Amino acid sequence: xxxxxxxxxxxxxxxxxxxxxxxxxxxxxxxxxxxxxxxxxxxxxxxxxxxxxxxxxxxxxxxxxxxxxxxxxxxxxxxxxxxxxxxxxxxxxxxxxxxxxxxxxxxxxxxxxxxxxxxxxxxxxxxxxxxxxxxxxxxxxxxxxxxxxxxxxxxxxxxxxxxxxxxxxxxxxxxxxxxxxxxxxxxxxxxxxxxxxxxxxxxxxxxxxxxxxxxxxxxxxxxxxxxxxxxxxxxxxxxxxxxxxxxxxxxxxxxxxxxxxxxxxxxxxx
Numbered sequence: 001x002x003x004x005x006x007x008x009x010x011x012x013x014x015x016x017x018x019x020x021x022x023x024x025x026x027x028x029x030x031x032x033x034x035x036x037x038x039x040x041x042x043x044x045x046x047x048x049x050x051x052x053x054x055x056x057x058x059x060x061x062x063x064x065x066x067x068x069x070x071x072x073x074x075x076x077x078x079x080x081x082x083x084x085x086x087x088x089x090x091x092x093x094x095x096x097x098x099x100x101x102x103x104x105x106x107x108x109x110x111x112x113x114x115x116x117x118x119x120x121x122x123x124x125x126x127x128x129x130x131x132x133x134x135x136x137x138x139x140x141x142x143x144x145x146x147x148x149x150x151x152x153x154x155x156x157x158x159x160x161x162x163x164x165x166x167x168x169x170x171x172x173x174x175x176x177x178x179x180x181x182x183x184x185x186x187x188x189x190x191x192x193x194x195x196x197x198x199x200x201x202x203x204x205x206x207x208x209x210x211x212x213x214x215x216x217x218x219x220x221x222x223x224x225x226x227x228x229x230x231x232x233x234x235x236x237x238x239x240x241x242x243x244x245x246x247x248x249x250x251x252x253x254x255x256x257x258x259x260x261x262x263x264x265x266x267x268x269x270x
Contacts (some may be wrong), residue, residue, distance in 0.1 A: 014054075015055070015058075015076075015080070018051050018055070018080060018084070019080070022080070022083045022084070022087065025087055030090055030091065030094060033091070033094065034094065034098060035098070038150065038153040038154070038157070041091065041095060041154075041157055042157060042161075044091060045088060045091055045092065045157065045161050046161075048084050048087055048088040048091070049088065049161070051080075051084055052081060052084040052085060052088070055077055055080045055081055055084065056077070056081060058077065092157075092158065092161060092162040095154055095157050095158060095162070096158060096162070096169075098154055099151060099154035099155055099158060099169070099172075100172070102147065102150070102151050102154070103151050103172055103173075103176055106144070106147050106148065106151060106176065107175070107176060107179055109144075110144070110179050110180065110182075110183045111179070113133060113136075113137055113183055113186075113187070114179075114182060114183060114186055116129065116130055116133040116190075117130070117133070117134075117137075117183075117186035117187060117189065117190040118186055120190050120193055120194075127194070127197075127201055127205075127262050127266055128258065128259075128261050128262025128263075128265055128266070130190060130194070131194060131262065131265040131266040132261075132265045134187065134190055134191060134194065135265060137183075137187050138187075141187075144180075144183075148176065148177075148180050151176060152173060152176070152177070155169060155172075155173040194266065198266070201266060202263070202266070202267060205259055205262055205263045205266070206263070208259050209256060209259045209260060209263065212252055212255055212256040212259060213256065215252050216249065216252050216253065216256070219245055219248055219249045219252065220249075222245065223242060223245050
């Protein structure tokens with residue numbers, strides 16, 4: 001009888017690893033998985049599925065020879081099945097939530113890019129913002145691509161491992177893919193457009209910057225000469241005129257900065 005019990009326990013020794021995993025599991029462990037590599041989600045969900053199948057099919061009773069002893073694992077089996085199922089369900093619910101929130105955030109960012117790329121024109125004042133957005137898209141491209149792949153992998157986990165996957169999930173996945181393809185196309189179109197207009201845009205920006213510099217120099221010269229240097233002039237009147245000149249100067253400085261930003265963004269030089 002003792003040997004029979006020993007053998008039964010030996011055959012069920014693998015339950016120890018499952019029990020330890022479930023004992024260590026909790027909300028903090030789940031939260032730490034947020035944003036983890038996809039393979040970690042897949043491994044945990046797969047292990048939980050395999051464990052549940054194995055627990056469900058394991059022998060749960062031992063009746064020794066002579067019917068001297070009956071060992072039953074029914075309660076343990078039910079407890080493990082329940083915990084494995086709920087743990088798996090919680091993980092997949094988090095995958096679902098991550099999938100939706102990341103999808104919405106990324107689509108909003110891609111939409112911002114598309115709005116700029118699709119409204120590009122030869123207006124000299126629109127060139128700067130568009131060039132800046134194009135530079136941002138180029139700098140962030142690999143990161144954006146990784147985010148697309150991550151989100152689509154989350155969709156794939158739900159598709160393969162969860163009853164939560166629905167037509168709405170599928171539509172969201174397709175929408176993201178369509179927007180990503182549109183982003184790449186419009187980005188290339190905007191880049192080609194700016195390159196094609198470069199020969200006309202750069203000289204125009206240089207001309208406008210030179211004009212702004214000349215205007216600033218003229219305002220400074222005006223403020224440092226003529227009636228402003230004559231102590232006999234009415235001080236209050238001169239003060240009002242100087243304030244007006246200052247506003248003109250600041251507006252022109254702002255205009256020059258806008259042109260300069262457009263120039264540096266577009267040409268990549270100071």
